[in-house]
Amino acid sequence: MTGTLFAPETENDFYRLREKVLACTQCPLCHSRTNVIFGEGNPEAPVMIIGEAPGRDEDLQGRPFVGVSGQLLDKILAACGFAREKQLFISNIIKCRPPDNRVPTPAEAEVCMPWLMNQIEILDPKIIILLGATALKYMAGPEYRITRDRGRWITLNGRTAMPVYHPAALLRNPHLKRDTWEDFKKIVFKYREIVDPNHFSAHT
Numbered sequence: 001m002t003g004t005l006f007a008p009e010t011e012n013d014f015y016r017l018r019e020k021v022l023a024c025t026q027c028p029l030c031h032s033r034t035n036v037i038f039g040e041g042n043p044e045a046p047v048m049i050i051g052e053a054p055g056r057d058e059d060l061q062g063r064p065f066v067g068v069s070g071q072l073l074d075k076i077l078a079a080c081g082f083a084r085e086k087q088l089f090i091s092n093i094i095k096c097r098p099p100d101n102r103v104p105t106p107a108e109a110e111v112c113m114p115w116l117m118n119q120i121e122i123l124d125p126k127i128i129i130l131l132g133a134t135a136l137k138y139m140a141g142p143e144y145r146i147t148r149d150r151g152r153w154i155t156l157n158g159r160t161a162m163p164v165y166h167p168a169a170l171l172r173n174p175h176l177k178r179d180t181w182e183d184f185k186k187i188v189f190k191y192r193e194i195v196d197p198n199h200f201s202a203h204t
Contacts, residue, residue, distance in 0.1 A: 013122050014043050017115070021095055027111045029096035035062035036096055039119060041089035046195045047082065047187075048125035049073075049090045050116070052134040052166065053104050059097035064090045069167040073131075076167070076180070080188050081201035087191075089123055091116060093138050109138050120159075126195050128159055129187060132166025151183040153190070160194070162187060 022036045037054040040063050057067035065073050074084075082088055094104045094112040104112075120128070130136045133146040139156055140149075140163070150163050164183045165176050188204045 010122060011043065017118050017122060021115050024095065024112075024115070027096075027108050029094070029098065029108060032099055033096040034059045037062060037064050037092060038095060039089055039091035040064050041084045042086055043089065043123060045087055045089040045123065046126040047088050047129065047191065048120065048123055048127070049088060049129045049131060050135045050139060051090070051092045051131040053092050053094045053101075054097040055101045056097065064092060065167075068171060072167040072170060076184055079181075079201065079203045080184050081199055081204075087195075089119075089125065091119055093135055103134055113138060126160065127187065127190060128156060128161035130161060130163040132163075132169065135166075136163040151179065151186065153186075160190065162190075 018038050021038045024030065024036060035054075035058075037058050051065065054064065055067050055069070057070070058064055064070070077083070077088065084090060093116060094108050095115060096112075098104055098108065128139075130139055136144050136146050136149065139161070140154055144154075144163070146163055146165065150165055152162070154161050154163070162183065164187075165180050170176050170180060185204045188199070188201050192199050
């Protein structure tokens with residue numbers, strides 16, 4: 001993807017949205033956070049990754065997925081031939097760290113989800129990857145289950161999406177890594193189908 005594909009008005013919308021998100025005080029998490037985690041990656045990225053919420057490392061550094069889970073995610077993405085600064089934009093259901101890294105409450109998600117939906121509209125990704133149960137629940141609906149629906153393509157408002165296990169789950173249960181790699185291979189194949197037929201991955 002080249003910079004010429006990112007229309008000036010869309011670029012302006014992206015950075016205006018970022019300014020608004022970084023200044024958000026709409027829920028109590030604004031009082032305990034160190035940083036708002038807007039997201040990271042290429043604003044023209046054809047793939048968007050959506051996780052649950054920032055953790056301690058993310059809150060301190062102001063970047064998504066930089067802790068142990070993020071390091072594992074980067075290894076998986078590298079095996080797929082994906083890089084944050086090229087094919088990806090990474091965000092979360094909520095933009096501020098919940099205390100003690102707990103799961104976001106429905107009230108917190110309700111306040112923060114409009115920011116995420118605005119991101120999706122502006123970025124216009126071709127493929128969305130949902131990391132874990134919380135991202136799947138809030139993006140697809142409470143009837144979905146990560147253990148049942150991971151690795152299956154679903155449609156979110158006309159967009160192609162796949163739920164996969166969260167990297168933290170792989171750290172707790174390494175036996176899930178094999179299933180997760182099979183899921184990411186499907187994502188690479190879909191990427192070649194709808195984005196770049198010449199995409200290189202040494203492992204798929």
